[in-house]
Amino acid sequence: MSDHYEPTVVIDRDSDEPLYRQIAEPIEQAIISGELPSGARIEDEISMAQRLDVSRPTARRALQELVNRGLLTRRRGVGTTVTPPQVHRPIELTSLYDDLTREGFTPTTKVLSYEVHEADEEEADRLAVEPGTGVVRIVRLRSVDNRPLAVLTNLIPIDLAPSWTxxxxxxxxxxxxEHGIHIATAKQVIGARAATAEEAELLAEEPGAPLLTMSRSAYDSAGRVVEFGNHVYRPSLYSFDLTLVAH
Structure with missing residues (x-):
C-alpha cells in the first residue's frame, strides 16, 4: 500500500483550464474537506507526472501552487506534506500563549536561556534606562501541539522579570x-527575514527559510517600558490578522 497520497485526477486536455490547475484542485478539495489530514504525504512530482502523463514542470507547478497558498509544505528529506492548521493571531495587546489557548491549541514553552546582566547602550535605549542597569534577557521556544512555532526573545528590567519557573x-x-504589572500600550513592528542556522534548527526549518518577525515595546500606564520583545515565527504555522477601518 502506498505511503503517500495519489490524487484522483481526470485530465481534460480539451479544457481551457490549465493542466496544473486540473491537478491542484482535487488535492485542494481533499485538504479542505479533511480527506487529507495534517502531515499526510503527497506523491512527488516525478511520480505524479508519470502517472498522469503530464510533463514534470506541470506537476511541479501544481504542487507549488498549493505550497504558495500554504496548503502544502515542502521539506528536504521529508517531501511534500499537508500543512498543519495555521495559527491566525489578531493584532491585539495580548500574549501569544493566551491567544493560542483561546484558539483551542495546547501551547508549551521551553526557556532556552535566562541571562541577568548590565544593560549595554542598545539594551538601555530599548528599555529607556541607564546603561549598566540590571536587565534580564530571556529566550524561549514556544510550541503548539508539540510543533515548534516561535522563538521568543525578551529584554526585561530586572525588578520586573518573572522567574524561570x-x-x-x-x-x-x-x-x-499576577505580579501587578499591567500593559497599557505597545509599539509593534511586523516583518520577515531568513532564518539563521540556530533558528532553523529550533523551528525545524531549513537555514535561510523565510520567517515572520515581530518586535514589540510594551509600556505600563505610567509610560515605563516593561519589556522589549523580538520574536520569529514559522509562516507555515502562523500568521497575523489585521482589521482595517476607513475613516
Missing amino acids: DLNEHGLYRCFN
Missing part, C-alpha cells in the same frame, strides 16, 4: 499580571 508554565503577560 513561571515562564516555563505561563505566558509573559500573565506573569506580569
Whole structure:
C-alpha cells in the first residue's frame, strides 16, 4: 500500500483550464474537506507526472501552487506534506500563549536561556534606562501541539522579570499580571527575514527559510517600558490578522 497520497485526477486536455490547475484542485478539495489530514504525504512530482502523463514542470507547478497558498509544505528529506492548521493571531495587546489557548491549541514553552546582566547602550535605549542597569534577557521556544512555532526573545528590567519557573508554565503577560504589572500600550513592528542556522534548527526549518518577525515595546500606564520583545515565527504555522477601518 502506498505511503503517500495519489490524487484522483481526470485530465481534460480539451479544457481551457490549465493542466496544473486540473491537478491542484482535487488535492485542494481533499485538504479542505479533511480527506487529507495534517502531515499526510503527497506523491512527488516525478511520480505524479508519470502517472498522469503530464510533463514534470506541470506537476511541479501544481504542487507549488498549493505550497504558495500554504496548503502544502515542502521539506528536504521529508517531501511534500499537508500543512498543519495555521495559527491566525489578531493584532491585539495580548500574549501569544493566551491567544493560542483561546484558539483551542495546547501551547508549551521551553526557556532556552535566562541571562541577568548590565544593560549595554542598545539594551538601555530599548528599555529607556541607564546603561549598566540590571536587565534580564530571556529566550524561549514556544510550541503548539508539540510543533515548534516561535522563538521568543525578551529584554526585561530586572525588578520586573518573572522567574524561570513561571515562564516555563505561563505566558509573559500573565506573569506580569499576577505580579501587578499591567500593559497599557505597545509599539509593534511586523516583518520577515531568513532564518539563521540556530533558528532553523529550533523551528525545524531549513537555514535561510523565510520567517515572520515581530518586535514589540510594551509600556505600563505610567509610560515605563516593561519589556522589549523580538520574536520569529514559522509562516507555515502562523500568521497575523489585521482589521482595517476607513475613516
